Amino acid sequence: MKKLSKHSIKGFINYGLVIVLYIIFQILASAKVLTNSLQGLLVPICAYVVMALALNLVVGFSGELSLGHAGFMSVGAFTGVIIASSLKNLVPFGPARLILAIAGGAVLAAIAGVLIGVPVLRLRGDYLAIVTLAFGEIIKNIMNCMYIGVDSRGLHFSITDEASMGLEPGGTTIINGPMGALGITKISSFLAGIILIVITLFIIQNLVNSRAGRAIAGIRDNRIAAEACGIPVTKYKMMAFVTSSALAGAAGALYALNYSTVVPKKFDFNTSILILVFVVLGGIGNLTGSIIAAIILTVLPEVLRQFQDYRMLVYAIVLILVMIITNNEKASAFIKGLFSKKAKKEAA
């Protein structure tokens, strides 16, 4: 009999967790228990979960720090919007357009990842953190002065104002500078988000447990030893970083196509840090933790809205508790103990 490895068991747990969460949220939604605002959070939650998983590939498995992952999300978001808007007539079927938009967002974000990774990842030291930080800000500022529209002749660009795009009378403006993308048709759905999470888990988990994943983790654990084993360090750092960028781009497209408008300011430094917080709180290198942290910390501010005055206080306390529980061995052993006792009782 073939024994299941520890890796594959862990992998199944994550798929199972996502599917169970999908069912729970679906039941809550159909029972009308979810408030409108929570209902509206379902797709963003999925996008943030994908972001957290993607960033964990860089921070947890590759051991590099990225402080600008929202920048890749932004590239994916606006690429996705442009693709979805300009294909409106060509591909009227929403889900098909969504797939194209997400794929396009992933590809462009991957290209951005290559452009950053090639010069930076060959250096030793934490240069990636600095450069990605700058990248996030640069993308935000570029998108702030981008005007993109579409008419029967195709796409039009400008970096000065809307009028200078020279759109035909029937043309539509897709991106309007600092006002961002307007008039987006919402084609994202909770189900699409869940599927994207499952695909993300599939890619990351299988990558991590392959030849490339071992090399990536080896470089993180001991760069010199990895080199002495004949591992090409830059190649594998690139692989992790670009894969992560592409997934972030996909998450961005999913996110943007859930709203009617998206502004470039949404994908700023604060968002990058928020995603990093999901990863750190969930436990570095811990995919299950990333999923749970991203969900809780996205839902929590919404749920606490009724306790207006104490909201940030409770938020802070929960942050601290989550950090203690996920990163402290004794605390997590205690929690596990609780669960296993429960399991034993149930079994008895």
Next chain:
Amino acid sequence: MTEIKAKKKQEVKLVSVPSPYIVPERNAGEPLVLEATHLGIDFGGLTAVDDFNLGMSKNEITGLIGPNGAGKTTVFNLLTKVYQQTRGTIFLGGKDTIGMSTTQMNRAGIARTFQNIRLFDSLSVEDNVKIGLHNSIDYGMWQGVFRTPAYRKQEKQAHEKAMELLSIFDMQDEANVPAGSLPYGAQRRLEIVRALATEPKVLLLDEPAAGMNPSETSELMDTISKIRDDFGIAILLIEHDMNLVMGICEGIVVLNFGRIIAKGTPSEIQNNPVVVEAYLGKNKENKEEKNPGKKGGKNR
């Protein structure tokens, strides 16, 4: 200790192939697998190694000895390009290695262990060995993600190969343990297995017996000889344990203040007044005081 001495085998005669190299007589006509000429490196004003010459032929074991700080580990770092040399050349399998990186040196056939153990601590013992096997597997990233037949086949082969290599030191049972949680001696053995997994022509061992007790050391000696015979590779080892060095090395190179002060067979070295003065001491017992492997983090 006497038991270890008893194992000492018939001493091999050394011959000079184009001087300044010496190799065992049986390899006299053979090409050198590793050849370092006039190798040297300066750190700022400090000359750590200077005019280092070494030729290694296949399946020979050579010892590199000398007092603490003599530059032994620095020689290893030069031979693996962890440091780029200031002077001199390194030929590996007859090819000049100028401009090559540590990664390329390993692919060209040189593998090593580290004085300050460098394992992939959070990975399992098996995965450590599999990283050593990295370049003998060739399925790509997407084949790994989609678990294609090539992935399955090669992973199975890698698993079998890793187990076979681990069996050299009877470590198959620890395959799933995180490398960082192994006892010290086992970590050193795992480093040797990992290095062997890269299929080297030359194996560099930096104080492989450090921290081991006499019986472990004696076992290690047998295994190193066996590895040499089974794999037919050249082994260069740094060691402070003179029983081990004198017991298994055919040739010995003595380093002091970054320069070679003597080379020859174990008995020649033991009776060389310069070496006795600089390192071995009049009374051989003082080697016990040398505390190998306990120095700070500078050694790579």
